[in-house]
Amino acid sequence: MTGHNWARNIRYAARTHHQPSNMDELRRLVAGADRIRAVGTGHSFNRLGDTIGDLVSVAGLPPAVALDRDRGTVTVAAGLRYGDVATWLHAQGYALANLASLPHISVAGAVATATHGSGQTLGNLATAVAALELVTADGDLLTVHRTDPRFAGMVVSLGALGVVTGVTLDVVPTFDVRQYVRFGLPRAALDAALGAAYSVSVFTGWRSSRLDQVWLKQRADQPPPPADWLGTVAADASCHPVPGMPAENCTAQLGEPGSWHERLPHFRLGFTPSSGDELQSEWHLPRAAAVEALAALDPAAERIAAVLQVCELRTVAADGLWLSPNHDRDSLAIHFTWIGDPAAVTPVLAEVEDRLAPFAPRPHWGKLFARNPAATYPRYEDFRILLGEFDPAGKFRTDELDRYFPRD
Incomplete structure (x- = not known):
């Protein structure tokens, strides 16, 4: 276990790090702690998972x-x-x-x-x-x-x-998937593109009126996109979504069939995902507001592009989970992979959040954001009550949790 997150923008404040090897050891550790938090692979970009108490990884438990x-x-x-x-x-x-x-x-x-x-x-x-x-x-x-x-x-x-x-x-x-990459999607065709395959990701650098790349992940038994698909051009070589990064880090493209787990992710398990030196933010908005929300960001396009590595647009279906950003609404997720410079990124991040505010954005809980999203969750109060029932002494709480879910 390391003392920082994957992107190295967070150095954990925990006084002690633990990786128990069995369940009894973990249970004794949790029962005896005054403050404790679980840490996974460290792919969060904020301090929601940090603590001034004990930090514990369950990666050492039997891999059942x-x-x-x-x-x-x-x-x-x-x-x-x-x-x-x-x-x-x-x-x-x-x-x-x-x-x-x-x-x-x-x-x-x-x-x-x-x-x-x-x-x-x-x-x-x-x-x-x-x-x-x-x-x-x-x-x-x-x-x-x-x-x-x-x-x-x-x-x-x-x-x-x-x-x-x-x-x-x-x-x-199990099922097989083929992955195709297309270039130069007209903004007006975004909604059609997002619904065109089993899984779709659209990438932009906010430097053009067109969207740079569309990654179509189709079940292998479906026909490939036609040559003139939505006014785009087919990639003739494998790509990475971040300009300048090696395509060998990414899953196979060009319509080569492969199993679901080797196509649905963008990145291969044995390689460094994305660029590594980065910050990330993401907001989920109502799917129906996609075009209007992107238009709201257009006046900030130059400022966004100056500190951006890539922006990804994806859709997520509605669900009933209380703190899911997709609770009760089909969503468009707007994800920003920023350069690794907090001083330069923070004011732009704040502007993006302000411009998206009319659309009741819900942030990805593991990314960087500033506004408290509580008002956008209909079951917020129910979760706050659940917190009090499960953790009345605040053993699992952090400063950020207290900020989003104040105690009575």
């Missing part, structure tokens, strides 16, 4: 994976990475419906922050959760299932209710 073919689920150790789970699952003939762009992230961390892939009919990764196992504040081991009335508040929980040790996920039969 159990497939239940009758129920159509797989139960995995929470510290496992999605890429490792996916490789195992594919070998058994099964798949997850969707994956994030990075297969490097831990299952528990991604679920707790509603991390997502793309697809207008596909929910974020937390929507695949059928059950959770967690160590609560007193060291007890609790399993909660989808039928529990608290479940919708416990899946995307920001690590605030306990240390998650196991996650049960819905699975589907």
Whole structure:
């Protein structure tokens, strides 16, 4: 376990770092701590997961994976990475419906922050959760299932209710995907493009009236896009979404068929994802407001481009999870990968947030944002009550959690 997050913009303030090797050790650790937080693979860009107390990783627990073919689920150790789970699952003939762009992230961390892939009919990764196992504040081991009335508040929980040790996920039969990249999408064709394949990502540098790249991830049995698809040009070589970065880091393109876990992510498991030296922000808006929201950002395009590596546009289906940015609304996610310069990025980030404010934006919980998003969540008060029930002494709380969910 390191003392900083993946991007190195956060150095953890924890007094002690732990990586227990068994459940009894973890339970004793949680029960005896005054302040404790779980840390995953460190792909968050803010201090939501930090603590002045103990920081604990569950990556040292046994890497258990159990497939239940009758129920159509797989139960995995929470510290496992999605890429490792996916490789195992594919070998058994099964798949997850969707994956994030990075297969490097831990299952528990991604679920707790509603991390997502793309697809207008596909929910974020937390929507695949059928059950959770967690160590609560007193060291007890609790399993909660989808039928529990608290479940919708416990899946995307920001690590605030306990240390998650196991996650049960819905699975589907394995499938193959072909990936195509297209250049120069007219802005007016954005909505059509976002619904054109199983999973779609659109990239822009905010330097042109057209959108730079469209990554279409189609089931392998679907026809390829026609030569003149939406006024774009087909890539004739593999690409990286960040200009100047090597394409070998990315999953195979040019229509080459491959299994779901080797195409749905943008990046390959054995390579450094994205550029590494970066900051990230992301806001989720109502899908219906996509064109209007992008137009609201146009006056800031030059300032955005000056501190931007790439911006990605994706769709996420609505769900019922209380703290999901996609709660009760189909969403457009606008993701910014900034340069690694906080002083230069912060004022631009604030301007973006101000310009998007009329659309009730909900930030990705693991990225950089400034506004408290509480007012945009209809079940906010219900989650705050749940926090008090599970953690009355504030064992899992942080300064940022206190800011977003003040205590009574």
